[in-house]
Amino acid sequence: ESVRERDFTGTPYIPIYVMLPLGTIDHNNKVAGYDDLKSKFKKLKDSGVDGVMVDCWWGLVEAKAPQHYEWSGYHTLFTLARECGLKLQVVMSFHQCGGNVGDDVFIPIPQWVLDIGKENPDIFFTDKQGVRNPECLSWGIDKVRVLRGRTALEVYYDYMRSFRQEMNEFFLDGTITEIEVGLGACGELRYPSYPETRGWKYPGIGEFQCYDKYLLADLQEAAEARGHSHWAQPPDNAGEYNSRPQDTGFFRDGGDYDSYYGRFFLKWYSNVLIEHGDRVLTFANLAFEGVKIAAKVSGIHWWYKTASHAAELAAGFYNPSNRDGYAAIAKMLAKHDASFNFTCVELRTLHQAKGYPQALADPEGLVWQVLNAAWDAGISVASENALGCFDRQGYNKILENAKPQRDPDGRHLIAFTYLRLNDDLMQEHNFKEFSRFVKRLHGESIEN
Amino acid sequence: ESVRERDFTGTPYIPIYVMLPLGTIDHNNKVAGYDDLKSKFKKLKDSGVDGVMVDCWWGLVEAKAPQHYEWSGYHTLFTLARECGLKLQVVMSFHQCGGNVGDDVFIPIPQWVLDIGKENPDIFFTDKQGVRNPECLSWGIDKVRVLRGRTALEVYYDYMRSFRQEMNEFFLDGTITEIEVGLGACGELRYPSYPETRGWKYPGIGEFQCYDKYLLADLQEAAEARGHSHWAQPPDNAGEYNSRPQDTGFFRDGGDYDSYYGRFFLKWYSNVLIEHGDRVLTFANLAFEGVKIAAKVSGIHWWYKTASHAAELAAGFYNPSNRDGYAAIAKMLAKHDASFNFTCVELRTLHQAKGYPQALADPEGLVWQVLNAAWDAGISVASENALGCFDRQGYNKILENAKPQRDPDGRHLIAFTYLRLNDDLMQEHNFKEFSRFVKRLHGESIEN
């Protein structure tokens, strides 16, 4: 890290949104610890923070029964934010809260959906061993009428429509500035290919997650359309969650990933991801016409320096060498005028990467490729820190990425989302450091 | 009429759907006269009729309260049709039943909508005198959140979505073959420019219907965008409902309809119609993916032989001489793969036209232009008889139009909808004549 800090006075103003604690709205759809939250909101406002990012958990709002939406808790929360002069970035969180790295609160998806899953587990992503992942719905049922008369797309649309109507006032007065549309596990547009619950450890390559009957049927159809019905199953030599690329016949250099069959399968697997994004964002734009929408893409930077980019392939990004997997995604987002929320800019994982040199990770290389894919497609990029950060060195890292000095065209992030509002942050020294960071993100001068 | 009848044996099979009586479903959402209807259905099936066309009246289904849909009556009716082996063409009827030529039943749009209209009458089409037309919603509120938290588009979508879910079984087993999407007064994609309730008599030119505050605001915006805010009101020299084109400064030969202002206004007025169709059909395709959708366009054939085509302009079809107004509509329908239901092929109006030679009507010329517009855009055309018909001469007229002998490419209607199932039709002689017509429409031989 450069010893002398860079002076950000006069650099572009980048708005900062602080992620609320996961349990902000409790299971009775009430705001947890209202007064404490109110005082924190005031402090955030005083420090110059532009707004807060709120997950609207599917598991809370549509908990009771299909199409019965309980928005009261969120309505109280939004009113509080507005009173404190804070803007809102709202996430349509169609995924489970908890069970992933760093989550302490557990909000599964609605019970009536889990009940459907009991008789028809294929509504969930499924891996080779047939293990189901209840974190979110499989993309295979986007258009299948298995959710008590509705398709998954219809469920997502009704939820977003109900939100748009309930919160009309916050749209009209501009309190809500952006809607991030949850598109998969952790709200990110990726297959759940590296679930810790299945024993995955960094830097395992992860596994393909297209073994539910609906995705397999889709694969069958694609294989027959290509005239090779024997291609209608995922590769059987792609290793396990914690394999290394070179251990597998599929991902090793010169492996099957680049064969006739490999190219067919990966094109199908990655297209399912892009088509899912395309469909849901079409409905999102219909529901939220006039409001900026965004999609979250995670930065899978381990095994980036190999030919096959195994971990990215398993997650659905067809990005082996000599092919730009992120350009196709950026093109789809541009079609919907959606912006790109990218999560792995927090380059502090370097220490993490240092711990596993053999992971051939390259977070900076990945970030550089994704940023260029977005800029070339003419869409804006926002981002958030993947792991907690309270120290000046971490903040400097974020600032440098938000407004890179070297960028000849002065390009910069359109917004930054800080993980996460909690007591540590409120601790006096930390909050002073954070407020300093906020000023520098806004391009204001800091006397100290 | 040709004395010797044309033999239609071996000509293409054109399916025939019979329109049900308007009061088939009563105000308690029950099937009226179930047993009588059952016997009629059986007779229709025996005569070879392919199916029936049913209006799903908005005023019946969503009568009680917003988003409370009462489908039980229609479910019983559909089940009956299926049992009798009859297919279903269903109309999403977002308009009032009755109050027009030939309607004996009166089903206004839902009361809760009419109540909104009491405080905010601008949700209805409005004419120059400020008189409101409660037959259907104005296209001005497509995107305005004035219907108890919902926009008109959202109301239309929710209704179609609820139908798709409720009647899933009839979609899966193919009983439902087509959905006709109601797009305006009488379900037709036109402005309600010639309402009998306002004293209109054939062949009056009708009046522009864009005086509600929402459409006027849209016109204002368009005028400012063109840099001429003084153009922000409809023409003031376009006469009254029963005027003749030459009586008016706007529609007479060389009139203002062809001036700088006239062209600006008519382009705006006709575009509002096309954009409404575009938006609603986008939602229809999302709701009914995989099922054929159709839009109804009415044949306004009076004053066709004048330069301005006044009656067509007032109804929103920008079709003066040297401009093809129907090509633009066909192009929009093609974009949604929707077919064109055209209603004035019943050329028997000739007698009607004969009664008003000065109306310079030309039903055949109009039909010929519309058919070519549809064929050139690659979309199929269906049609229905505008006025009742029981006699062989009328049936011959319909047959000749359905499968024109002179068509070198053998083009023909994809379906014909017969107006209407009633006791007259069931009268022995009439029904025998009708059955004979059905066979000839199916290209079957008739011994008689």
Place this chain on the structure above:
Amino acid sequence: ESVRERDFTGTPYIPIYVMLPLGTIDHNNKVAGYDDLKSKFKKLKDSGVDGVMVDCWWGLVEAKAPQHYEWSGYHTLFTLARECGLKLQVVMSFHQCGGNVGDDVFIPIPQWVLDIGKENPDIFFTDKQGVRNPECLSWGIDKVRVLRGRTALEVYYDYMRSFRQEMNEFFLDGTITEIEVGLGACGELRYPSYPETRGWKYPGIGEFQCYDKYLLADLQEAAEARGHSHWAQPPDNAGEYNSRPQDTGFFRDGGDYDSYYGRFFLKWYSNVLIEHGDRVLTFANLAFEGVKIAAKVSGIHWWYKTASHAAELAAGFYNPSNRDGYAAIAKMLAKHDASFNFTCVELRTLHQAKGYPQALADPEGLVWQVLNAAWDAGISVASENALGCFDRQGYNKILENAKPQRDPDGRHLIAFTYLRLNDDLMQEHNFKEFSRFVKRLHGESIEN
């Protein structure tokens, strides 16, 4: 005519180019009457005229032998113009000079071409009686290698390329401001359907000119492609040169022009015209990259007020009622960024039209349709007076059309070309009147 003259001071500056006398370059490729021309040029310059329009006659330049281009005469002429400070609009005149209304000089197309025509007369447009029209080449041989090893397109391209190279200096110093590409008889993009040489008199409908074997072969192919080989000949009930529409089974109201066959034939006939323009302008843009190109379209305003627009159909403009024939041409020109030179704005023909009320002519209606077609396609329009004009009333007419007062958007012609530099114009009174006209065209004030 308005008694009080409109004051054009401060109106937009419209450049004026004066057409040179037809015989300016004589048969030995010398400038005829150099000194007299020089003095006229000086006077033109003094009067403020921007430049002159010069026909580069194919019959003069490539007279001796294929690909032997004699540019010396034109080079001298261009040098003279430059010295006198005059700009140049140059016409690639691939047509015969003389033999038409008002031409006193006679320059046929190159003799070696006429010789080819002796053995293979089908290289010329041919009418029903098989009479050949040597004014220009038929569009049927655009792609046929019948001109001593070259196709017509190759002949046109080589000529334009040779001009571009020879006159490079006049391109580099901006003396040449526009190239008008000759596309048919009289340089206009039309069939030669009303040749006085064949006895045509105003307001005869003219005849179809597609009877050369090459165009007939093309028609045959189109008919077979549509599956109706019996449609492979032009209509046999379209009357003679001097017929009236209602005299013919094809053009009368409700005639065959609107039948299945009629629509097929007219679509083919008008498409040949558009494709010819498309091809030649493609080559023109390749030869003259960076210089504005233009195409000349003649205003056939007689029989405009009938349903079939017979005279326009015979000339290749498919512009019956309810169809905009000029929009298709404007679209093609826009594709090549070419401007629209329109020749019939000289509304003084009204007196002419007055003489034949039954001709149902409407020059103003036609001009209005063509202007809107060009504006809608986003291309600029220039024009010229069809008949000589020296009097203030005629000039007022031209000025009113060049910069119509009523145009709310202030749209106006990009240039005006005055027919023609001759001694009458130089006559003292006429020249004073002309100079006054030039000032008003330039929006300058006139004291008088």
Place this chain on the structure above:
Amino acid sequence: ESVRERDFTGTPYIPIYVMLPLGTIDHNNKVAGYDDLKSKFKKLKDSGVDGVMVDCWWGLVEAKAPQHYEWSGYHTLFTLARECGLKLQVVMSFHQCGGNVGDDVFIPIPQWVLDIGKENPDIFFTDKQGVRNPECLSWGIDKVRVLRGRTALEVYYDYMRSFRQEMNEFFLDGTITEIEVGLGACGELRYPSYPETRGWKYPGIGEFQCYDKYLLADLQEAAEARGHSHWAQPPDNAGEYNSRPQDTGFFRDGGDYDSYYGRFFLKWYSNVLIEHGDRVLTFANLAFEGVKIAAKVSGIHWWYKTASHAAELAAGFYNPSNRDGYAAIAKMLAKHDASFNFTCVELRTLHQAKGYPQALADPEGLVWQVLNAAWDAGISVASENALGCFDRQGYNKILENAKPQRDPDGRHLIAFTYLRLNDDLMQEHNFKEFSRFVKRLHGESIEN
């Protein structure tokens, strides 16, 4: 190599064309050794060879003076081929013959062009040291009028047009089956980045060749358009002809090739190549409408296994990891319906690669990427052996590449061109082996 030979009986028929000796047409435009050639042609025909590939050297045909084309020699040669029943693939060879690997004949480009080059050497590709490469014209003068009144594009077009006219008979009777359009050094669409004349040795990375004033001016313009005029020169840390990537600051892993500036420069450098191909093929299609055209792309397989793909970048293929440089070229070719002649399928270079393991070459990987780029763009691929081949093992290698057994969709080359007709090939044993290869390429059975 597989010991047992694959039996190609019944596999797809792939036509084979044999390249004629470089000196077939001598400097007096006469066929060298006519009788010997005639007997060889007969033998080729007997062996089943489909045709021969002929270079039409610019330096021979347009030797005397601009636009004076001497085709007599080639006309005699074509007539001989036709008599012997052989088809013709003709190459428009706008490059120097000789001075490259394996060329024994020396035919420079026309003297009048070299003379122009004496005063204006910037008409040639130029490297960092300012050394000019007279092999072909720089792409910088495509549109600059520096060739005695003509631009380079006009010179190419006139040459192709003259050929089309001269050889009309061979087009009409189908003797000529394809025209390969020379697009750069050795006729290949690449920068001359590895010239042996400048001391280049395999596997040197080569140097950028954009230092002529015209290309530098173009780079200047692009840099200013991006707002960074200081980017207006090629990289100064890209090493020498025989450098290795890791020796240079530009090409080493993490080098400047992937920086803001690097991406800008490489996008510009590779776009110049694509635009040149686009322009010349546009003219080629105009000249040779109806005949298949092709473009030759060379397989630069050394340093393929590095991140930057240095040798490919220097040759103009922007193909670093995570970017598909060949897809952009395939897309451009598809636009012109041109096929892809790829020259490095002769995988025997493996022995060559074996000699330089550190060259990180991957001919098979490159071929696989290029084939997929072509197939994805829907264009066909032909190829030729880069180095001479007479033995069965070499032939087996070519056969395996022409009709890969593993290709599930049975895709195969559309044609193969054999390097080269010479006495060695005619030597009895060699010719017997060659004839055996021809049969197997045609999918015929071989008894022995």
